[in-house]
Structures are given as structure tokens and as C-alpha cells.
Amino acid sequence: MKRFFLIAGEPSGDALGAALMEGLRQLHPDVQFTGVGGPLMAEQGLVSLFPMDELSVMGIAEVLPRYRALMRRINQCAETVLREKPDALITIDSPDFSLRVARRVKAASDIHTVHYVAPTVWAWRPKRAEKLVGVIDQVLALFPFEPPYLQRHGLRCDFVGHPVVTAPRASRDEAAAFRKRHGIGAHTPLALALPGSRQGEVARLTPIFGDALGVARGQHPDLQIVLPAAGAVAALVTDLTANWPHKPIILNPQGLPAAVAQAEKRAAFAAADVALAASGTVSLELAASATPMVIAYRMNPISFRIIRSMALIDTVTLVNIVTDTRVVPEFLGPDCQPGQIGRALSELLTDSKARAAQIAAAHLTMERLGQGAEPPGLRAARAVLDGLSP
Incomplete structure (x- = not known):
């Protein structure tokens, strides 16, 4: 049985997380999930530690009044991961929160860490890739040109496709x-x-x-x-x-x-x-x-x-x-x-x-972006499971 701890902090991450969970369940029907997510991840069986909305804040003016509360949530997530020892911690976007949790987990364990949605180092602030080294073991990328930017820093990066390719379209x-x-x-x-x-x-x-x-x-x-x-x-x-x-x-x-x-x-x-x-x-x-x-x-x-x-x-x-x-x-x-x-x-x-x-x-x-291939959620699931292999 595989167990995963997932963290999503906004609706787009909730959608990615739900598709990934569905893919993991297809490959491992007895998989178990814990973590933080929204309504779509809840439909896939996640009971969120706390409401995902608590993480949906942007900008200094919004974050500062809630800084202590956010730090408590960061510590809560890290402590839960370390206590439950899942096969992997999967953080989905929301890097300001997610990577702080991953850093604490990695400093105290060898739990496999996955970050879903590569930072846009190809567009600006390329040094963000360096901050993942030693914290994240594997990155799941939405765009096909992203893996080389992460691989040059020794990070594993898998292109898994963009969810837009599976979105319904009008006839x-x-x-x-x-x-x-x-x-x-x-x-x-x-x-x-x-x-x-x-x-x-x-x-x-x-x-x-x-x-x-x-x-x-x-x-x-x-x-x-x-x-x-x-x-x-x-x-x-x-x-x-x-x-x-x-x-x-x-x-x-x-x-x-x-x-x-x-x-x-x-x-x-x-x-x-x-x-x-x-x-x-x-x-x-x-x-x-x-x-x-x-x-x-x-x-x-x-x-x-x-x-x-x-x-x-x-x-x-x-x-x-x-x-x-x-x-x-x-x-x-x-x-x-x-x-x-x-x-x-x-x-x-x-x-x-x-x-x-x-x-x-x-x-x-x-x-x-992956149209005609396996759905991104299933491709992401395969990549995560492959990343667990020695």
C-alpha cells in the first residue's frame, strides 16, 4: 500500500492534486492520502488537515497579518508528515508555503519530496531552481521545455502535460x-x-x-x-x-x-x-x-x-x-x-x-502540452511512482 501527503494552496493546485490522486488510485487502488486540499481533492478521498482557503493569500499586505498563523500551519504540516512517514510528500504549487514545509521535512528525514509545477526559472529569477536543491527530489513540469532548466541543477524533472489538454471543449x-x-x-x-x-x-x-x-x-x-x-x-x-x-x-x-x-x-x-x-x-x-x-x-x-x-x-x-x-x-x-x-x-x-x-x-x-497522450494526472502519477524506485 502506498501513502502520500499532499499540499495544495489554491484552486488550480486543488485541480492538479485531484487529477494526480485519481491517477495514483488507478495505479494503486489501495492508496491512502492525507494533507491539505480543496473540494476536488476531497472528492478523491482527502480529509484536509485544515481549510485550504487559509493558504490562499497573496502579497505582503495580505501575508503579514497572518504570518504567525501560516507559520503554525507550516509546522503542523511538517510535523504530521514526519509522524506519518508517507512514501512521499507532494507539494503542489504555492511555493512560499509548500517549500517551507518540504525544507523542514527534508532536514529531519529522507522522505521523498515532489513539487508539482516547476518554477518559471525560464522566464525570470533563474536562481529559484537552486533553492530546490536538497529540498525537492523530483519536480513535475507542465511545459515540455522546463525539465532542462531543473536538470542542470541535478534535479529530476518530469514533463507530465498540462491540464488544459483534458479540459472539456464546446462543439x-x-x-x-x-x-x-x-x-x-x-x-x-x-x-x-x-x-x-x-x-x-x-x-x-x-x-x-x-x-x-x-x-x-x-x-x-x-x-x-x-x-x-x-x-x-x-x-x-x-x-x-x-x-x-x-x-x-x-x-x-x-x-x-x-x-x-x-x-x-x-x-x-x-x-x-x-x-x-x-x-x-x-x-x-x-x-x-x-x-x-x-x-x-x-x-x-x-x-x-x-x-x-x-x-x-x-x-x-x-x-x-x-x-x-x-x-x-x-x-x-x-x-x-x-x-x-x-x-x-x-x-x-x-x-x-x-x-x-x-x-x-x-x-x-x-x-x-500533451494532447492525445495519457491524461496529465495519470502521467504525473506514473512519474511519482517511478521516482520512488531505487
């Missing part, structure tokens, strides 16, 4: 039904607006996106706009778009069953001709739907200059990075201006070659 019929449901003609140009899911970025980007879409509508007067809002910012999005001259169709998930809200969002992605999106993993969701996109993002100018000076790559869009192309246009920092963003959207609506290049890159992205 053509579902996309057509979405258009009909919202009164959008079959041949009417449709743009998605995706200004993010956090209040700060939504507040910064929504006015810029509105002006940019206004520029695009100047060239395409019949352009319709759909804005799928995250539940936490739906009210803010409604307020910020109230004065847009071109009223968007806002998809508000609040009050809907999660499965219904997700299906509506997927249908919108499949129905759209183009998308204007904030920088982030949403670019992979768009690629999964083969939706051409323009990426834009603005942050504090000082923060942008610092990050830009430390960056090791010249693009932030994952589709560009995975395919080693630059087919997705980006407007970041001082370049995040409505005029040029709007013109890029307008061109993407009419330039068939640019659209074809993005669609080809989207298919290549999904292929390279």
Missing part, C-alpha cells in the same frame, strides 16, 4: 447555439473581452479594453462583444462597462450551477472570432478553442520596469513560448494603449494569414 453546435441564444448572427463578428479575474487588474484593464474595442468597432461596426466575468469581479465588470458605447454581453456566473457557467464560458470561447485578453493562462484556454487573440496588460510602471529588466524572454504569452513563435501580438506596460490594441484586433478580424498562423500555433501548443 460547433454548442457555439452556434450560444450565438443564437444571445442574438448574435452566425456571420456577425464576435470578440471576447477578458480583462482578468482579480479586482486590481480588472479595474486597470477594463477601461483600456473598452476603448480598444471601440477602435475595432470603428472598422467593424457590427462587431459584438462578450465578456465572460469571474464571479468575484462580476459586479465590478458591470459597473466599469456601464458607460461603454457598445454594450457587451456579460456572462455572470453568479447564481448559476458551476457546470452551467463553465459550459456557457466554453461556448463563448468557441463562438468567438477573436479575443482581447489579459496576460495569463487564459491564452491556453483560448488556444484550446483555437480562438485567435491579442494579449494586453498594464501594471504599476515601476513594477513593470523591474520585471522587464529581470526577464529572460521577450514574450509573456504561453502560446508564443510553447511554439517558439511570436504569432500572438502583445501590448504590455507602456504599449498597452487602446489605439494600437484596437488596430491589432481589427487586423486580426480581416487578415486570414494571421488568423491561420494563430490557429496553427494553437493546435501545436495543445500537441506539445
